[in-house]
Amino acid sequence: MESYILQATGLSKQFRGFYAVKDVNLRVRRHSIHALIGPNGAGKTTCFNLLTTFLRPTTGSIQFNDREISASDPATVSSMGLVRSFQISAVFGQMTVLENVRVALQQKAGMTWAFWRRDRALKVLDARALELIAMVGLTRWLHTPAVELSYGRKRVLELATTIALEPEMILLDEPMAGLGHEDIAPVMEIIRSVAKGRTILMVEHNMKVIAELCDRVTVLQSGQILAEGSYDEVSRDPAVIEAYVGGAND
Template sequence: MNEPFILEATGLSKQFRGFYAVKDVNLSVRRNTIHALIGPNGAGKTTCFNLLTTFLTPTAGTILFNGRDISRSDPATVASKGLVRSFQISAVFGQMTVLENVRVALQRKAGMTWAFWRRDKSLKVLDTRALELIEMVGLTRYVDTPAVSLSYGRKRVLELATTIALDPEMILLDEPMAGLGHEDIGPVMQIIRDVAKGRTILMVEHNMKVIAELCDRVTVLQSGQILAEGTYDEVSRDPAVIEAYVGGAND
């Protein structure tokens, strides 16, 4: 693909019973960058994120992924095209081991989605890649541990591993630092940096220090509309952004 932008939203709007949660948003995410979507509480970030990942259908506007209109598509279809979302709340199979969780994601990528009934031996072909991903996110010592036994932070990085297993071109992260202890934030940031190599990431995040260190570009929403856009340094000095964040800059 030669287009500089991998994801483009034009005139994106979502109305709920006469109220616009998102209105006339124009957003372009440059390929192979980490782009943040931020804003004070009630700014419309979650709705915008749900629209971009096709969990909601827009009232108006278009969304292009790799130049193709996905505005009226569905999450499974866009995932197959290379746009995958990671949720704010960890979504892993609790009774499966770390290895089994990653292998399930690899089964889907390999077209073996309905292979749960197969003998374990027949799925061993996926183990090499699964173990590589598990090592990448620092979970090697937990490879045979049921996911339910992991700490919250480790469940989050396991979910990242399962997301990467789908080999997406673009990953959308919904508050990846939410609920993490201070000691987990640095390692998860490094994992995101590693994941971003050769990929595009769009993330909703409240931790401004994380955004300052990780993100190439930042879009600020307020009341469902874009308030500012630019580098972190640019938007953090914008008077309108400062006013919007009074009393909540460190949320």
């Protein structure tokens, strides 16, 4: 019997009479990499915001680990093990790479008060911080302020801070957005490594990335599920091909 970590049932979001998402039934298998794709305006962002409780649904329910979360707030959901990273890099620019990761570790350890303690009091977190920084290939920039990093390195730093929270499930919003061609393969390997023992749901436009990384793909169009299956299955679906007007094969 398959285990689903995240399930949405009859999920809808209405804005002034317009349905951005309508009657979406989505199940994400535990320890899988699942993609949510669709043409522009398909409702991906709204669906993502609903699943991460940044928006409240008009109707429907969301369960994470068999617990209803549709009325919860993002902080509560994060503490339950469902963590989101954003399309725009969200790191503290004036803090170093090490400090950014250490702040995330402080939050996980319930040490947010430690902002006001001397730096040496936080050394206990350094071993894990260094391990995470090495995982994403940023050891060379350990003491570099995040603002000085390239866009691609800021994105992988955000991944490191997300992993520091030790989530069961990570939702990635267009992790390849804005990356140079040379950065895509390394970030894919990081995501593949991060996925071991975790579940990932990602919104992504790069179909080559989807084909190589994802176990299952859900296609949205006009706020509703158009198709679902493996990448090979959905990429051959006539309705999906029509929706993308050939764009999925670019």
